[in-house]
Amino acid sequence: MFNIYKMEKKFGDLEVLKSISMHIDEGEVVCVIGPSGSGKSTFLRCLNLLETPTSGEIYYNGVLVDHNLNTKKLRREVGMVFQRFNLFPMFTVLKNIAYAPMHINKMKKKDAEELAMSLLAKVGLADRANAYPITLSGGQQQRVAIARALAMQPKLLLFDEPTSALDPELVGEVLGVMKQLASEGMTMVVVTHEMGFARDVADRVVFMDKGYIVEEGNPAEIFNSPKQERTQQFLSRVVMGV
Amino acid sequence: MDTLMQLHFSQAAQYLVPVLLHGFGVVVQATLLGFVLATILGMFIAIGRLFAWKMVKGCLYVFLEIIRGTPLLVQLVYIYYVVPLLCNLIASVFGVKLDVQIAPLTAGIVGLGVNYGCYMSEVIRGAIVSVDQGQTEAALVLGFGRYQALLRIVLPQALRSIVPSLGNYLVMMVKDTSLLAYVAVNELLLRTQTFASQTFFTIESYTYLALAYLVISVPLSHLVKLVEYKLKTVRR
Numbered sequence: 001m002f003n004i005y006k007m008e009k010k011f012g013d014l015e016v017l018k019s020i021s022m023h024i025d026e027g028e029v030v031c032v033i034g035p036s037g038s039g040k041s042t043f044l045r046c047l048n049l050l051e052t053p054t055s056g057e058i059y060y061n062g063v064l065v066d067h068n069l070n071t072k073k074l075r076r077e078v079g080m081v082f083q084r085f086n087l088f089p090m091f092t093v094l095k096n097i098a099y100a101p102m103h104i105n106k107m108k109k110k111d112a113e114e115l116a117m118s119l120l121a122k123v124g125l126a127d128r129a130n131a132y133p134i135t136l137s138g139g140q141q142q143r144v145a146i147a148r149a150l151a152m153q154p155k156l157l158l159f160d161e162p163t164s165a166l167d168p169e170l171v172g173e174v175l176g177v178m179k180q181l182a183s184e185g186m187t188m189v190v191v192t193h194e195m196g197f198a199r200d201v202a203d204r205v206v207f208m209d210k211g212y213i214v215e216e217g218n219p220a221e222i223f224n225s226p227k228q229e230r231t232q233q234f235l236s237r238v239v240m241g242v
Numbered sequence: 243m244d245t246l247m248q249l250h251f252s253q254a255a256q257y258l259v260p261v262l263l264h265g266f267g268v269v270v271q272a273t274l275l276g277f278v279l280a281t282i283l284g285m286f287i288a289i290g291r292l293f294a295w296k297m298v299k300g301c302l303y304v305f306l307e308i309i310r311g312t313p314l315l316v317q318l319v320y321i322y323y324v325v326p327l328l329c330n331l332i333a334s335v336f337g338v339k340l341d342v343q344i345a346p347l348t349a350g351i352v353g354l355g356v357n358y359g360c361y362m363s364e365v366i367r368g369a370i371v372s373v374d375q376g377q378t379e380a381a382l383v384l385g386f387g388r389y390q391a392l393l394r395i396v397l398p399q400a401l402r403s404i405v406p407s408l409g410n411y412l413v414m415m416v417k418d419t420s421l422l423a424y425v426a427v428n429e430l431l432l433r434t435q436t437f438a439s440q441t442f443f444t445i446e447s448y449t450y451l452a453l454a455y456l457v458i459s460v461p462l463s464h465l466v467k468l469v470e471y472k473l474k475t476v477r478r
Contacts, residue, residue, distance in 0.1 A: 048383055076385035086380035090398055100384035103394070152384055 007056035031198035079154030139170030254446035279355025284362035369400035409466030
């Protein structure tokens, strides 16, 4: 779905991404791992143009992603889940999910709410439809955020450290929903520190450091026999106990 | 005691209270319309100063400095006396004979609206900036455009957070309607002045005038507090 050639991103003098080339295929679950500040999130945010790459080319289904491309249309097909959930605090859970389908896809209120209810059931929160986000736990908020992204029926979902802001005991419920999505064939790009998730669910693991893709391969290759020294170092520090 | 006996509060009340009651209508009208104008203008200025082209930002900044650097009273007088003359002058340069006049109340409402709009724009601008950037991003990734994200998601949250300060501006505006007396709007102060100069009930008249403003502004500021409390308890 995505083909990325030599993508670079600079913030002023700071080079965050240096010549990133990779592809994301339909139905694939790609996990991006790496130390903080390695450019993982920036990479993800370039895919839906929350950040504009400084140079390089991104093709989405064969079409060059640039100013001529309809950004709104791209974003409707590429959903995103944030680290800090970013639910709309003034809306109920139900409205959070039904809002975009109603106003962007011009769905009727009744249909949008039905869709929202079915998605809430899917993430196990049907009983909280009329609650406000502030009254939910972090894990529940993130599950609502996933349902909100799904409501636009995206072809691909980007996850930006979806469990990093959660209490440890709430991580499982969010990863559970993500696993279910993966098993249903959703294309997913997940920036994460959850190595267990990457190992069990990913089709491909990408290790990034200092703006480069150091190594990529299937989880067994990366976790059991990493080739690059930098990958070995990182994994030995992080994976201990997984 | 003899001196005190010369005060005629009840007699003054008998004539002045009906006069003041008529004046209330003018105050309410000027405040409501002025406040609506100020809010709309404040919102446009705030959004313009945040998101418009550099040229527009610069112009808005200069305009803001002019309005905030001059007294409201001077602005009112300028709008009422000078602006019509300027219009006529400019028209005559182009060979058109014009006789623009501006009604006192209109001048007053425009003056209040523009002046308060400028001050309120700073409050609104701060509130927009303080809404988490993640809210905009969440709206963008769902497929909303920049302006839709601003209008549908960010602005409602920003406005909710500044209801108390906007409420305070409303109470201040009620009191500042007294300045409209200087552009011949027949509001409370002008009516009282007229009454006092005719009857020489100076102490009585102006005491009632002060009370009249208290009767409006005290309940109003409590109402603002109530709304603030409601907004705090419901959500967020």
